Amino acid sequence: MNVLGIETSCDECSAAVVADGNRILSNVIATQIELHRPFDGVVPELASRLHTQWISQVVQAALMQAGLTKEDIDAVAVTNRPGLLGSLLVGVNFAKGLAASLDIPLIGIDHIRAHLYAPQIEHPLEYPYLGVLLSGGHTVICRVDSYDSVEVLGTTIDDAIGEAFDKVAKHYGLGYPGGVMIDRLAQNGDPMAFRFSGPDLSKGYHPYDLSYSGLKTAVINQLDMFSTGKPATPENIAASFQRVAVGMLMKNVDKALKDTGLKRISAGGGVAANSLVRSSLKKYEEQGCEVSFPSLKLCTDNGAMVAGLGYRYLKDGIVSGMDLSASARVAAFKKA
Numbered sequence: 001m002n003v004l005g006i007e008t009s010c011d012e013c014s015a016a017v018v019a020d021g022n023r024i025l026s027n028v029i030a031t032q033i034e035l036h037r038p039f040d041g042v043v044p045e046l047a048s049r050l051h052t053q054w055i056s057q058v059v060q061a062a063l064m065q066a067g068l069t070k071e072d073i074d075a076v077a078v079t080n081r082p083g084l085l086g087s088l089l090v091g092v093n094f095a096k097g098l099a100a101s102l103d104i105p106l107i108g109i110d111h112i113r114a115h116l117y118a119p120q121i122e123h124p125l126e127y128p129y130l131g132v133l134l135s136g137g138h139t140v141i142c143r144v145d146s147y148d149s150v151e152v153l154g155t156t157i158d159d160a161i162g163e164a165f166d167k168v169a170k171h172y173g174l175g176y177p178g179g180v181m182i183d184r185l186a187q188n189g190d191p192m193a194f195r196f197s198g199p200d201l202s203k204g205y206h207p208y209d210l211s212y213s214g215l216k217t218a219v220i221n222q223l224d225m226f227s228t229g230k231p232a233t234p235e236n237i238a239a240s241f242q243r244v245a246v247g248m249l250m251k252n253v254d255k256a257l258k259d260t261g262l263k264r265i266s267a268g269g270g271v272a273a274n275s276l277v278r279s280s281l282k283k284y285e286e287q288g289c290e291v292s293f294p295s296l297k298l299c300t301d302n303g304a305m306v307a308g309l310g311y312r313y314l315k316d317g318i319v320s321g322m323d324l325s326a327s328a329r330v331a332a333f334k335k336a
């Protein structure tokens with residue numbers, strides 16, 4: 001069974017063909033990063049226009065690299081939520097047209113479930129596991145019981161972790177995408193140069209919720225208040241910010257692992273590429289946990305995770321109608 005996966009939820013225009021849910025025949029990712037760089041962030045209107053221009057060629061390239069024609073495709077899976085509405089609509093409408101013209105099933109895919117499914121493609125991880133989704137738009141700690149069953153334990157109550165990385169980098173002119181630059185600069189900085197701290201969410205929030213807005217504001221507007229007298233170099237700011245951003249995440253991951261008794265962890269999303277996130281999570285292997293990261297290409301937005309997850313739904317006979325719509329909003333996941 002060959003499933004074509006289409007992903008256009010943000011600034012990556014991607015299409016992939018995955019056979020039988022686990023053989024990636026192609027995974028073409030046309031990134032718009034360079035075109036958004038002058039603005040130090042994703043411009044939604046520009047993103048949707050570029051998707052419109054690129055989608056047809058990206059899908060053709062995915063078929064060609066897979067050595068297939070469109071007649072060899074058994075179903076089309078497409079991200080339909082959450083994300084930038086204009087961008088999502090480009091993928092959804094393209095997928096609908098293709099599925100209708102080939103008379104094959106259409107499958108709408110939730111972007112968060114797709115990120116959480118990504119590790120299953122390369123190194124299948126037994127369910128259940130603790131899923132840690134860290135991206136520019138989402139920060140979710142959850143229990144993953146199956147490809148479709150996700151119980152959210154905690155989310156950010158304001159900014160996503162990647163957004164905080166990007167905004168801090170933008171303010172200090174560190175480059176774009178900000179997360180990558182901060183990760184790089186932090187390697188040569190003193191993480192204790194600034195004594196930022198995490199928020200106190202002990203009252204009124206779920207026990208695993210996170211908040212990044214206060215930390216972001218502190219790093220951007222209140223640097224002096226947290227100074228230890230060390231120089232305010234990009235390296236020191238990056239390392240000090242990263243220590244706290246990742247530290248507060250790890251505190252909640254730790255709590256979630258203890259409370260749920262889960263022994264497997266998988267992280268996904270662009271910030272799962274962060275070296276401190278990876279080394280911090282890897283330490284759980286010493287406690288007998290199985291820790292899995294999708295390869296970097298499957299951490300960031302890609303069509304393969306969409307096609308892979310699409311196959312699972314297809315096998316279970318769960319497909320979408322031609323009335324499939326796009327939504328910017330996160331679906332309601334059960335919250336513990």
Ligand code: KG4
Pocket residue numbers: 010134135136137138161162163165166177178179180183269270271272273274275299300301
């Ligand atoms: O998953 P993704 O490609 O797109 C969304 O769904 O948002 O994640 C993009 C985010 C950006 O905020 C980017 O700065 C961040 O991932 N990122 C990183 C690293 N690489 C990408 N953040 C920290 N460290 C990195 N090495």
Ligand code: ZN
Pocket residue numbers: 111115135269270300301
């Ligand atoms: Zn994503």
